[in-house]
Amino acid sequence: MNFHLHIPEAPLAQHIQSIAYFDGYTPDYEKERLLPDGCQTLIIDLTETPKRIFDNIDLTDKQVCKRYWFSGARSELLTIDAGGVNSSMLVVNFTFTGAYQFIHHPSEQTKSQVIDADVFFQSQIDSLRDELLNTENIDTKFTVTEGFLTKRLLNQGPPDAILNASNLIASNPQTGTLKWISDNSGYSQKHFISLFKKYVGLSPKGFQKVMRFQKAIHDLETMQSINWTQLALDCGYYDQAHFINEFKAYSGFNPQQYLTEKGADLNYIPLR
Structure with a gap:
């Protein structure tokens, strides 16, 4: 894969x-779980093979x-096609508050x-895809x-209070943060x-829960040995039971199972 x-x-x-x-992506599995990360994305598929979304329970x-x-901010996992054969895509990853500036929609x-x-970009997105397909040089793409995107960018960005709040919650998803903010x-x-939901997509509390989960899976990547109780407290959970319940809601696995099933890339779990 390139x-x-x-x-x-x-x-x-x-x-x-x-x-x-x-491009040239051919995974050795058919489906994967995409975990909620608080972000919104624009995906342009540069192949003609349709991609599928599956029910999280019965697939x-x-x-x-x-x-x-366009994929909005999520408060649950998403089960998708892993890519197929020789998959090729261009993916725009917006900041927590960034998508509104381009889709012009709450x-x-x-x-x-x-x-x-x-729905948001009308025929302009079709023209962009055609130009990407007809351009070989990566930098030119x-x-x-x-x-x-520059042509779509609104002159006025999100209020500083919302921009700062989303970044603060993401960096410190503790229980008491929301009231102070x-x-x-x-x-x-x-x-x-109301403003937070308009720009971020999730409520402040819902976003905080996703960020707690994100802190947990990021911390798991760096730990040599795991103290599950301490990890739960460090990430802002009330106790280990609270941690396990929310972790399973967002990943489909309890934390121990997640360590066995997770793939090499953060926020993607292959279903083999």
Whole structure:
């Protein structure tokens, strides 16, 4: 597989984490679980093979995605096609508050949904895909994508209070963080929650829960030996039972099973 990661510069950098391109990807498994990470993404499939979304329980077909789609912020796992044969895609990974600037649509209305991207971008997304298909140079693909996104970028970004709140919760998903943030946001609690959902897609509490889970799986990657009780407390869970229940809700496995089943890439679990 050929994989390339591009980090945009200003003004896109405030709203886009990265743009990734890969081709020649043929995994040795058919399905994988994509874990919730609080982010929203735009996916442009550069093959003609439709990709499927499956029911998380019985793995029956649930949805078919073709050519390009937008994935909203999720509070649950997503079971998807692993890629197929010689898969090739370009993926735009937005920041926690970034997607609104490009889809021009409240993020709370796309929560936990995968939506055809032409709903937001109309025929422009089709033109972008055609240009990517007709461009061999990888750097040029990124340049073309940045040009497309720059034309969509709104002049005014999310309020600083919401931008700062999402970053603070992500870096410190502790129980007491939310009240402090809300009290110091400059907004009433109701208005703060409304703005947060508009730009992030999840409620502050829902986002905090996802960030707690993200801290847990990131910490697991670096631990030589695991003290499960201490890990739960460090990530902001009340106790080990609270930790196990939420971990299973977001990954489909208890923490010990997760260590056995997880793949090489964070937030992806192959189903073999």
